[in-house]
Amino acid sequence: MAPRRGVTRLAAVLLTALLPPLLADADIARTVRAASSRRRSDRSLVVAPGARPAVLAAMTLGEEGVNRVAGDDAGTGGAGGAAAVGQKGSDAGSGTPLLVVTATGREAEETALALRSYLPADDVAVMPAWETLPHERLSPRADTVAQRLSVLRRLAHPEEGGAIRVLVVPVRALLAPVIAGLGELEPVHLAPGLAVGLEETARRLEAAAYTRVDMVESRGEYAVRGGILDVFPPSEPRPVRVDFFGDEIDEVSSFAVADQRTIEALSAVTATACRELVLTDTVRERAAALADAVPGAADMLERISQGVAVEGMESLAPVLVDKMVPLLDLVGDRLTVLLEPERVRKRAEDLTATTGEFLAAAWTSAASGGTVPVDLSAAAFAHLAEARALAISTNRGWWSFTALAAGPETTRLPLSDPRTYRGELERAVADLGRLARQGWTVVVATDGPGPGRRMAQLLGDGDVPARIVDQLSEAGELGREADWVPDPAAAPDETGGAAAVDGAVDAAAADPTAGPGDGVVRVTQASAGHGFLAEGLRLALIAESDLTGRASAGPRGRRSL
Template structure:
């Protein structure tokens, strides 16, 4: 249901009109605003800042939980164009766990970062993120990772496309059944992008894409023809030659981690390899926060700041407890294989500690209801 027609009437309220006017301002007095209002008003507050009828500013809306983020994004889709709103989901795992996030979660995150880094066409106006995803460091330049894009009639060599999918952490299988898999049979490529509801079947005629169709996993039958395939990477840490070389070097220095590092050195993705990202790249210099990827002039709106603060401190405390436990296990000679593994060097992949002095791009970070 579209409710965009309500915005002009709602913005007639003096309090919301003040929010809009403060968001439009460029002076230091626009840097902070505390607004007390019912929870149901939150979508209207965000729309007052982001919409064309409002201040027309990019917004990062932070919530305490993932469910609240999904609910807020769904409500915003009825007030402003839904394609201008995106949820930036959090990993289902702790940053240092020997478990990797699901490929569909990674795909959604990379899709948002790609649109933030390359806003041509329809730039995002609102990114809704649970505090867990705001605190977790990201590898820099994830938004510059190029997806595989195919259209009927386009020139593309099947072998090159398959090689790119492998480099992007897709698993080559005989029959595609899960997201993040692809299969090649003659001149046909089946691929299941992590952001799609159904896999796609791409038919090649030589080096030309002849047809693209989605199909059902259960019986492999065609669903419908489509005009575009967009397949982002399945992992946030890709096994580039530089990463593989660094993994081989670390395996010699840290034999307690050779189970993971030797596979990474051979180009084989393993569960939990993301926990070693700082060690495999340039330490904390290779990391950034979601805040740093937002465009200049972004306004940060905190939905229930006290709950967000409590949730943030709980996340940091839990993460540190699990991390210290894994280090203690390693110190007595244990080699945790299925839960957490100590990284080979500090600083490690972990949540950022929330600071009251954190700023946001453009220097304007009003707080929300």
Template sequence: MADKQAQVLDGVLAPYLETLKADPAFARLAGGQEEDFAPDGTLSVQAPAGIRPALGAALASIKPLVMVVPSQRDAEEMVASLRSWYPGDPSSIALLQAWETLPHERLSPRADTVASRMAVFRRLVHPKAGDPLFGPIQLLVMPVRSLIQPIVQGLAEVEPLVFAGGEDLPLEQAVERLQTASYTRTDLVMDRGEYAVRGGILDVFVPTAAHPVRIEYFGDTIDSIRAFHASDQRTYGEDIDQAWATPCRELELNEQVRTRAAKLVGHIANADDMLESIAQGIPVEGMESLLPALVDHLSPVETLLPQKASVLLSDPELLRRSAEDLAKTANEFLAASWHVAASGHGSGAPISFDQASFLDYDSAVESLTQGQRDVYKLTDLSVDPSLQGQEALGAQTPEEFRGDENRARAGISGLIEAGSEVLVTAAAQGTLSRLRRALEASGTVGITYIQSLATDGFVDPKAGLALLTERDLTGHSSAVAGPKATKRRRKAIDLSELKAGDFVVHESHGIGRFLGMRQRQVGLKASKGTREYLVIEYAPPSAGLRPTSFSCPPTSWTR
């Protein structure tokens, strides 16, 4: 249902790209005609957040686009907005997610996150025009964390395991490749990343899919592929033409990795159990922490990006701050956790983690300017277009009305009197209808109402266009009516969004109320570091008892 609704909203704002080209600066940038770049190969562009998806969609019509934003949430909102602005195929828009864990942490990123990333890597390096699974990516959005985290060299070369009806793929070979791709064999498939074999039937739950699929064999030939519900194991719907079993881990359990893991048993403190499982081809929690010991080379994500792409860095100041905070946290945790792991086995980390650590932000940006890429730094800060390497769009951030009908009427009337076409948009049709009734009741007329996935608006007097979103008018946004994130059954906690009093759910302790954050010392002596914990208050188990509080690392919580 949500997917169908999102398809209706694809490209609904694209016709207004021509209107925006009445702004000379937008026309130059959108047409790829800007050549006055700074000596470092970048161009600073003053552009409010609302017009950035429009600029990105226009640039992507000329050549591939890569957009880097501060956080995962920003990336998801940007992808949604781009879908409404982009006039081309919406399936060519992709999101490169970031791990939820630190590179050295003995916790694995979610299987759905890894599978999504692996799909992006393959499509970047080996695109196949017209292929529904491996089609080229024209617009790639990523949080800065994805940019600065190195990946295993050659990930994009991992041969994809595709099940196609009528094709020959021996069941034994399929099982072996699923095991190499870090799928877990079970008796009954319930969770993503699992598979089960019963006679000539293979059940697989691909992490990026909404439901698992049942593959029935006739000899070595795939006879049929159908989706089924994990709850009752019953198939439903029509036959599926093909299914791509994307890997669940970014460490392929091939023969080389398994052999190296076997040789390292007994040589890395507190890692024997993990190494023994890897040596047997069994995926284990936290095995990514051993990447530097199990693979020869890690490389920057930049090496997979198109050499002739346009690169948009959204709010470089925030990108730098986010990258520096990530690197600091990762280094502190590395020093503390591995010192504890190595206690009694000598001092210091038992293996070198330099190549797996987050990259320096400036070095990552500098690498983006290599080749024939145009790098644009989009900022809200003022720039001087008369100077080399600086450009300013005529767009401005709209006034925030925050539900005040009188202010909204006066502000919108002023825009119309100044000659701007005013568009009011919201993701949900019901929300848009309520906004329309409220504005019309206040006497505001002359507005065009469009349902779209745009999250932020702008006012561009030079182009004669103003876009006002639900966030601009009311101060908040309802749920985006884009494609549902079927890859996630639970919303992972975002510490920056938590406020005192919010309810959170712990995987073992249940529901509690968030009180705040607390830092604790971890590690020994010179290797001491700090780690943040959530402090949660629980309701009393019976009358007359005081509430209890509990603290736990953020990775155990959801909202």
């Protein structure tokens, strides 16, 4: 088939079509089936980094769910294998919600972005950690707090914002205790036609720790001018102007900070609280009672008792609120999966050591060398072993995806990392062309439309049939033979990287009829992070980072203003 010319548009698509072929492998299918089991335990698996989002997505959906969302009810891509194993019980193919733990916040964001290449964006959420230590006299950023509260609200009330199927958290967020009841904080909803009253809305914003100013310029501020309320919710890219007609909202629109001019009308806006420590009457009373007991924090406690949100007040949360609870108590019924457990463990050890040292020093100094008369240890990071024990005791399991086998009992999935070409695109074109001609299903995913068009052009110039596609959500769109069965005797190369690519190319050359593909490389836009090779399945996903050797652009933060 000749390469498709003249395509100028490349929209981001789901890569769900890649999931049914993966389930044709017995080890991957057993892993997905085990994830859906009602009895969860401690388990370690060797999974290539680029394949982890796909495996996690398959675990979330379950075998039946994979075939349903990918339009593969008959079991295409596995000669009926996925459908057959999905019939072995009501729980076997139903999938399970996941709690995915990473070593850092950036890895959490990148993992979530890659997962959204296989699952609907709203099904995946990130619970960020505070930028501050629990006992520092610094407050976390308002947008961080807003994202955390939004996640906690969805966990407590999935009927409002939809259930979170995959919750990704850095280990710092996993180990930090959370103030009990934050999921019950109702955000302020603003939409045309709502009769909420300007004064009542301003009162609710004040209670949610928004600061009243003359002119809104930063997140967490609000201003009132006549019948107009300006507010900058931390979760929004721009501030919002709300026009009231009496007690009813007449119009909601965004505006620019620089010149205060209206930009566009909005259908609705949700203003989440800016602080996790809400200054209720009980909190204020406790602050007043403690003002004399903690000399170093007397000024902070005095202002809190007056209902003023002050910088660093979260450090006193353990003595001002009723209870602090582990995050694991709030995530519901879901399987816990650690990515790179060695790095997670090292990060957890650093956190617990640092917070212990800080707690021993900070408030002792604040009390002028005396013993602090209050116990703030309830806010300290828990040990990872405590989190593991809690997860297992509550049937949330403790799975690990690692790059190195810890022992012979560790399951190794037959997936490997592709070669990193580091800009050698001619070599990449040659390798991908050989794979495609020998029946491999080859998908190239780029972060943006420009690189995708460029790669399709290079493939075409290299006489490699290529097609830019804007849909890869159904198994049939891969062009694979529906009745093709992988050879169980095939022994895929587990070394990964260049050796895996070379071995795959050599194996394809030795058996021209080895694969089920149609010989066409499909190029699409998806933030897959990294790609993977499934040699036994004759399936390859090549990401832009694999071609260039540069890290993916990653998630973009909100900074419009």
